[in-house]
Amino acid sequence: MSALDPAADPTPTGRDAAIDLGVFRTNVSILAARAVGGPLVIDMTADAYGHGLVPLARVAAESGADILSVRDRSDVESIADAGISIDVHCWHTSRFAIPPAGSGIAAFGFGWELTDGAPAGIVPVMTLSAPVLSVKRVPEGHGVSYGLVYRAARETSLALVPLGYADGIPRGATGSGWMAINGRQYPIAGRIAMDQVVLDVGDAAVEPGDRAVAFGPGVEAEPTAADWAAHSASTAGEILARIGRRVPRRYIDREVSR
Structure with missing residues (x-):
C-alpha cells in the first residue's frame, strides 16, 4: 500500500504531500475501538500536524472521535465554520490546564515517542515526495553541496531532488538520511540545503x-x-508539523484492509 500517485505533479517542482484519508479513517476507528472508560480525544494541533485541519477533523468526527483538541481559538472556529459536528476543546481557553489525555499522534500513524508505540494496525497517513530534477555522473572524489563535506567514494551518479529544510526535511539528518526511488534506498549526499537534497544513486538507472x-x-x-x-x-x-506551506497537500481516499 502506498499513498503515492506517480502521475501527480501539483507544482512546477512536483513537491507533493499525499494525505490518505482512508488510512486516517481506519487509524481513528482502531483507536475508537480501543478507547475504554473515556472519550477518544484526537489532537489536531498545528493544522492537524501538517495534514490539514478541516479535512481531517471531518474524517475524525465521522470515524469515532469524541473530542478534537486544538491550541488556537481560530481552529475551533474553522471546524465550526466547516459544519463539522464534534466537541472541540482549546487548551488555551477551555477548562484544561494541561493537555487532555488522548491518542497522541497515533491517528496520524505514530506512537508516543517516550512511552508506548502505536497500536497494531496503525499506518502513517502522509507521503512526502518530489521528482528527480536532474542526474549527473561524477568522478571519484567529487564534492557535494555546502562545505563539500561529502565526497564520492567512487565514480557515481548524483540525483537532485527539490525538497530541503524549507520543506521540513531536517538539516540535522545530514549524513544519515535517505530517500527511496523506485523501491530502492539512496543516501543523502552532502548537506541538506534549503530547497534541495542530493542523493547518491550509484549506478542505478535513475x-x-x-x-x-x-x-x-x-x-x-x-x-x-x-x-x-x-x-x-x-x-x-x-517532522510532520514542519512540512512547509509550499508543499501542496493532496487528498486521496482509498479503502484500507488490515
Whole structure:
C-alpha cells in the first residue's frame, strides 16, 4: 500500500504531500475501538500536524472521535465554520490546564515517542515526495553541496531532488538520511540545503522525473517520519508539523484492509 500517485505533479517542482484519508479513517476507528472508560480525544494541533485541519477533523468526527483538541481559538472556529459536528476543546481557553489525555499522534500513524508505540494496525497517513530534477555522473572524489563535506567514494551518479529544510526535511539528518526511488534506498549526499537534497544513486538507472519519496508508510523502502526523527534528534510529530506551506497537500481516499 502506498499513498503515492506517480502521475501527480501539483507544482512546477512536483513537491507533493499525499494525505490518505482512508488510512486516517481506519487509524481513528482502531483507536475508537480501543478507547475504554473515556472519550477518544484526537489532537489536531498545528493544522492537524501538517495534514490539514478541516479535512481531517471531518474524517475524525465521522470515524469515532469524541473530542478534537486544538491550541488556537481560530481552529475551533474553522471546524465550526466547516459544519463539522464534534466537541472541540482549546487548551488555551477551555477548562484544561494541561493537555487532555488522548491518542497522541497515533491517528496520524505514530506512537508516543517516550512511552508506548502505536497500536497494531496503525499506518502513517502522509507521503512526502518530489521528482528527480536532474542526474549527473561524477568522478571519484567529487564534492557535494555546502562545505563539500561529502565526497564520492567512487565514480557515481548524483540525483537532485527539490525538497530541503524549507520543506521540513531536517538539516540535522545530514549524513544519515535517505530517500527511496523506485523501491530502492539512496543516501543523502552532502548537506541538506534549503530547497534541495542530493542523493547518491550509484549506478542505478535513475532518471529525471522518477519520484523520490522522502517519507511515507515505510512499505516500499521509503523511510517514515519516525526514521527522520531518529536521524535528527527529533520526533515524528515535529517532522510532520514542519512540512512547509509550499508543499501542496493532496487528498486521496482509498479503502484500507488490515
